[in-house]
Amino acid sequence: MVLDxxxxxxxxVTLLDHGAAxxxxxxxxxxxxxxxxxxxxxxxxxxxxxxxxxxxxxGGNSPTELAAQAIAGRAVVLATSNGTRALAALAAAPAxxxxxxxxxxxxxxxxxxxxxxxxxxVAVVCxxxxxxSRFSLEDAVAAGCVVERLQALALEATxxxxxxxxxxxxxxxxxxxxxxxDEAAARAFAESWHGRELARLGFTADLAYCARVDASRxxxxxxxxxxxxxxxAFELD
Amino acid sequence: MVLDxxxxxxxxVTLLDHGAAxxxxxxxxxxxxxxxxxxxxxxxxxxxxxxxxxxxxxGGNSPTELAAQAIAGRAVVLATSNGTRALAALAAAPAxxxxxxxxxxxxxxxxxxxxxxxxxxVAVVCxxxxxxSRFSLEDAVAAGCVVERLQALALEATxxxxxxxxxxxxxxxxxxxxxxxDEAAARAFAESWHGRELARLGFTADLAYCARVDASRxxxxxxxxxxxxxxxAFELD
Numbered sequence: 001m002v003l004d005x006x007x008x009x010x011x012x013v014t015l016l017d018h019g020a021a022x023x024x025x026x027x028x029x030x031x032x033x034x035x036x037x038x039x040x041x042x043x044x045x046x047x048x049x050x051x052x053x054x055x056x057x058x059g060g061n062s063p064t065e066l067a068a069q070a071i072a073g074r075a076v077v078l079a080t081s082n083g084t085r086a087l088a089a090l091a092a093a094p095a096x097x098x099x100x101x102x103x104x105x106x107x108x109x110x111x112x113x114x115x116x117x118x119x120x121x122v123a124v125v126c127x128x129x130x131x132x133s134r135f136s137l138e139d140a141v142a143a144g145c146v147v148e149r150l151q152a153l154a155l156e157a158t159x160x161x162x163x164x165x166x167x168x169x170x171x172x173x174x175x176x177x178x179x180x181x182d183e184a185a186a187r188a189f190a191e192s193w194h195g196r197e198l199a200r201l202g203f204t205a206d207l208a209y210c211a212r213v214d215a216s217r218x219x220x221x222x223x224x225x226x227x228x229x230x231x232x233a234f235e236l237d
Numbered sequence: 238m239v240l241d242x243x244x245x246x247x248x249x250v251t252l253l254d255h256g257a258a259x260x261x262x263x264x265x266x267x268x269x270x271x272x273x274x275x276x277x278x279x280x281x282x283x284x285x286x287x288x289x290x291x292x293x294x295x296g297g298n299s300p301t302e303l304a305a306q307a308i309a310g311r312a313v314v315l316a317t318s319n320g321t322r323a324l325a326a327l328a329a330a331p332a333x334x335x336x337x338x339x340x341x342x343x344x345x346x347x348x349x350x351x352x353x354x355x356x357x358x359v360a361v362v363c364x365x366x367x368x369x370s371r372f373s374l375e376d377a378v379a380a381g382c383v384v385e386r387l388q389a390l391a392l393e394a395t396x397x398x399x400x401x402x403x404x405x406x407x408x409x410x411x412x413x414x415x416x417x418x419d420e421a422a423a424r425a426f427a428e429s430w431h432g433r434e435l436a437r438l439g440f441t442a443d444l445a446y447c448a449r450v451d452a453s454r455x456x457x458x459x460x461x462x463x464x465x466x467x468x469x470a471f472e473l474d
Contacts, residue, residue, distance in 0.1 A: 129400075137400035163366075163374035163430050167408055174407040193400050 001097040001111050001146070002090065004127035005138045006194045007061050007203075008083030009100035010210040014063040016218045016233040019072030020044075023220075023231045025084045029054045032079035035228055039075055047079025051201045054079070064205045086127040087222055087229055094118055096222035098231060101142050101185045103216045108149035110219040110234070122150065124165065129194055137192035141185065144172025145213060185211035238334040238348050238383070239327065241364035242375045243431045244298050244440075245320030246337035247447040251300040253455045253470040256309030257281075260457070260468045262321045266291045269316035272465055276312055284316025288438045291316070301442045323364040324459055324466055331355055333459035335468060338379050338422045340453045345386035347456040347471070359387065361402065366431055374429035378422065381409025382450060422448035 003009055008025075015023050026032035029047060033056070036045045046059035046066060053060040059069060061080060083098075090096045095114040099107035111122045124146055126139035147169040151159055161169065175184035189195030189207045198207055220231035240246055245262075252260050263269035266284060270293070273282045283296035283303060290297040296306060298317060320335075327333045332351040336344035348359045361383055363376035384406040388396055398406065412421035426432030426444045435444055457468035 135399075135401040135404065137404055140400075140404055162372075163377075164372040166428060167372065167374055167377055167404075170408055170411040171404055174411050191403060 001099045001107055001122070002083065002086045002125045002127060003099050003139045003142050003146070004080070004083035004086060005100045005136075005142045005210060006189065006192075006198060007063060007206060007210060008078075008080040008127070009098050010102055010206075011061055011063045011066060011078065011080070012083075012098055012220045012231050013100060013102045013216050013218050014067050015071060015076055015078070016220055016231065017216050018067055019074075020076040021073060022075055022225070024075070024077045024225070025087065025229050025231060026077060026079050027081055027084035027088065029057075029079050032077045036077045039077075041075060043075035043077045044069065044071065045077050045079075047077075051198075051203075062203060062206050064209050082127045082129070082131060084229065085132060086125055090125065091222070091224070091229075093123075094120070098220040098222075099124070099142070099146055101145060101181075101211055101213045103214070103218055104142065104145045105149045105214045106217045107219050108146050109153060110221075111146075112150060112153050124168070134193075136194060138185075138188050138195060140168050141172050141175060141188040144168035144170070145181070145185070148172060181213035182211050185213055238336045238344055238359070239320065239323045239362050239364060240336050240376045240379050240383070241317070241320035241323060242337045242373075242379045242447060243426065243429075243435060244300060244443060244447060245315075245317040245364070246335050247339055247443075248298055248300045248303060248315065248317070249320075249335055249457045249468050250337060250339045250453050250455050251304050252308060252313055252315065253457055253468065254453050255304055256311075257313040258310060259312055259462070261312070261314045261462070262324065262466050262468060263314060263316045264318055264321035264325065266294075266316050269314045273314045276314075278312060280312035280314045281306065281308065282314050282316075284314075288435075288440075299440060299443050301446050319364045319366070319368060321466065322369060323362055327362065328459070328461070328466075330360075331357070335457035335459075336361070336379070336383055338382060338418075338448055338450045340451070340455055341379065341382045342386045342451045343454045344456050345383050345390060347458075348383075349387060349390050361405070373431060375422075375425050375432060377405050378409050378412060378425040381405035381407070382418070382422070385409060418450035419448050422450055 036043050045057050048061040059066050115122050124143045128136045147165050218233045223230045223232050273280050282294050285298040296303050352359045361380045365373045384402050455470045460467045460469050
């Protein structure tokens, strides 16, 4: 699963929650425009450069702003560089899911089901900042939240965790030791570089929104539509 | 500074503590042999492949075993792949130091002095496992220990920490919340992949030894001797 908590992962969960169909992701603004031009009906075109929607776009990358638009049943093309790069890099994996705080328990359950079906493991990939070259605090904390949810689902006494999963879990618990999950996530955002950037740009509603742990049961899954990447929701019982 | 806690960093601190002069590091067994052949006097040749000294070597990479040898005033060539790779990658930095639990406070003080002299910052580089491609729990925990020592030295209320430094600090404190530093480091080793590997190979004395937080004031610093990499000790007051 790929985590890009602020804000690509949280945005795609929100778009699918509100009925976007299909939802395409593109790695650049130009690729998003080209894809939108090829679709039979005009999609909702959204994304951001430096926190603002590019020219000709219908919206940015703010889940709270996008949730206010009429999305149900509408095709959406989302331009997001980091999240798309991470998704594209995993295109060969048997099942690629998108996770964040919003769907932590649901994505953990889906990943576990997919792993059991294939007798495989679960890899949690943090998209990071600046093209994946920088460690991102909020993605690591969210990874720890997912590890905790996976641990809660495990029939074994303890999951077999590698060093990164164990560190992420300890990091997450360093926040939840002092606060309930939503406040813990908000605290991680407040301490993170990216969270502080978004607060500076005025996206405080998004930060509160993206910190609502387990608020959604939607699990986006990567599907290839020709050479385009799309995300489909599948909800677990 | 470079951290390769198990065991290259701990080994070079120990070798310098015991008077090795000069101490060379080489990235491969062959490079170590070639360097040893070029030196005017026969050095102590040490290093490991799969946990054992290669043919013709005088010792492995075990700090407790090397500390038992006659080292004072003797040239040493240490073959260590991960640590040397990390050092070589930083060769352009103005000052490159080697840190681990053993010298956490001392390396923090040296790094702070070097950073203040250059009006720069401190970068803590975790060598990781498998050529740096894998996150290593013990290196991240030690990084957090160094961050805590840097924080204690700061005149400002709080240091400016990036997301990785903050996560490492929180990770370290997740161990020290329940135990004094030496036990915390030993616990991190016991949970880490590399620590469990070393325990399986019988190096339990090394694990206890490398977990002695702040036991040494020696700070190895990278020096270029022609195309060879050497480490010299400089001790702070």
